Amino acid sequence: MDVLQLARWQFGITTVYHFLMVPLTIGLSVLVAGMQTAWVRTGNDRYYKMTKFWGKLLLVNFAMGVVTGIVQEFQFGMNWNSYSRFVGDVFGAPLAMEGLVAFFVESTFLGLWIFGWDRLSKKAHLACAWAFSLATMASAYFILAANSWMQHPVGVELVDGRPTMKSIWAVLTNSTALAAIPHTIAGAFSVAAAFLVGIGGWHLWRRRDEHRGVWRASLRLGGWTGVVAFVVLLVTGDMQGKLMFEQQPMKMAAAEALCHTEQPASFSIIAIGDVGSQNCEDVKTFNVPALLSFLAHNDFSTQVQGVEDLITQYQEKYGTNYPDDPALGELAGKPIDYTPSLPVTYWGFRLMIGLGAISAGIGVLALWLTRRDRIPDSKWFPRMVLLGMATPFLANSAGWIFTEMGRQPFVVVPNPTGVDGVWMFTAEAVSRISAGEVWVSLITLTTVYAALAIVEVFLMNKYVRGGIAGVLPPEKPKQDAESGETSDDDALTFAY
Incomplete structure (x- = not known):
């Protein structure tokens, strides 16, 4: 493979891996803050235990997300320095904002939340949880604003062949970003919802009676969250689709394997055969007449x-x-x-929708099976909810692969109504380095990421199996009646 192919593979592998953790962090941080809010307002010990358990899993995932995320921006200079020079004046502001939010606001309030359980008042501690979760979404906003500019360049003028920012406001309020942000956030809640349903359902099926209320509440919170998230995904996905038909018509034509112009155009539910063939219309089956015209316009x-x-x-x-x-x-x-990979765009689009629907369907079924204080006793129930955890992760990955590969051969897509010349071919964006150098970084990073995956799976498995008892803080040692001193070192009893 040449440098371009290797660089694209490296960026794809590391980015998809990193994005497995991002949506879980975003969605779970808000849900954990909601659990803690319920505890502070009601004093119900169930919500306290939920906060501690799901908060521990959130911390493990967040730590891995930070480690894997750092590499993403480094790759701009490693393998894509021509691209970095082209977009640098535009990307500098949103990426700096994201860095400030991620490494200062998020980290500060997360640290206060971890170590402030017995040192801050309940309301101050809760405020830290909300500050961290909202900062996580703000961080995602700035990253999506930068990515959306690549999909639809706005707010710039061309100076000496390079785009120069005229309005940061135009970049942050890009129509593409405003449609992508709620869709991505809804996808994050879908991931977190399936996470709650899967783990909560597994524990509930095991009938841990002393914490039965915790697992039931977790499962039902996840189920309802997943249903709402899927509805939002449908609405925002429709908005995004209509924008793409205007801004990137080739991407949407490729998503339908629509080789020839149609009026009205049919929507292909599924295709049998090689959608990448020149006469791809011959393999399309199960069409809905005129539906694509409606989805587009x-x-x-x-x-x-x-x-x-x-x-x-x-x-x-x-x-x-x-x-x-x-x-x-x-x-x-x-x-x-100019044609993206038709099999990738066609099937990626359908996997995104289909897997998202399956995830929501599992959530609805779990809600039905646990209604009126019931506990499913069938062995297929834990298998269903645990396997269902993977569906929104895969749907998110399929959606991003479709979004990024669907814009090829451009790395910065031309804006049909924007400034002439503000676009860049992917082939022009890659660094002038040898294939051997990219092979070294590709193998190294893939190996490191594989090791990190093992660590995350080990830690997640450890705390999930440990249940509530594995995350609650140890009881404080009793004071000696005469000396008033504790018999054990309690220096870290305040820690999470």
Whole structure:
């Protein structure tokens, strides 16, 4: 493989791995803050135990997310320095904001929350939980604003061939970002919801009677959260789809394997055969007539452009061949392929929707089976909820792979109504380094990430199996009646 392919593989592996942890942190942090709020307001010991148990799992996941996330920005300089120079003036502000939020606000309030259980008042301690969880979402906002600019450049002018920011407000209120943020946050709640349903359902099935109320409450909180999250995902996903038909029509045509323009256009539920073939219409089956026109334009009779017509338009606007620049390696002077990988976009789009629906369906079924204080006794119940935990993680990954690979061959997609020239081919963005150098970092990082995965699975398994008893703080030692001193060292009894 050449440098471009290796660099894309490396960024894909590390980013997808990192994003397995991000949505769980975002969703679970808010749910844990909600659990603690219920405890502070009611004094019910059940909510205290829920906060301690799920908070411990949150901390493990957060720590791993921080470690794996640091590499993401380093890769811009390692393998994508041409890209970094092109977008640097725009990305500097949102990435700096994200860094300030993540490493100062999040870390500060998380530290206060961890070590403040017996040192802060209940309300002050609760405020730390909410500050941390809201800062986590704010951090995601700034990252998504930067990513959305790559999908739809706004708020810049072209100076000496490079985009220069004119308005940070335009970047932060980019229509693409405003649609992506609620969709991503809803996806994060879907992940956290399945996490609660899976682990809570497993413990409930084991009939740990002393903590039965904790597991039932956790499962039902997760079930209802997953249902609401899926509804929000449908609404925000529809908003995103309509924007993509305007801003990145090739991506959406590829998502439907729509080779030729149709009016009205049918929506393909599933295809049998090679969707990557030139005449991909021949393999499409189970179509819903005119539905794609509605999804694109809220009208059942409008035209939707196909891949073949869009290729002609792209060639007229952005050229038929790459520049004859030796820095482009094998692609120098070669024809530009404007079609994304049809199998990846077509199936990625459907996996995202299908797995999300399965996750919500498992949540609904778990709610039904545990109604009126019931406990399922069938062996398939714990298997269902535990396997269901994977579905929103996979749906999130499929969605991001579709989003990122669907914009190829661009790393910065042209804005149809924006400033001319503010776009960049992926082939032009890669660093001028050798394939051997990328192989070294790819193997090293993949090995390190594999080791971190083992650590996370071990820690998660340890605390999940330990249950409530494994996360509650030890009882404070009794004071000696005469001396008034404790018999054991209690220096760390305040810790989480």
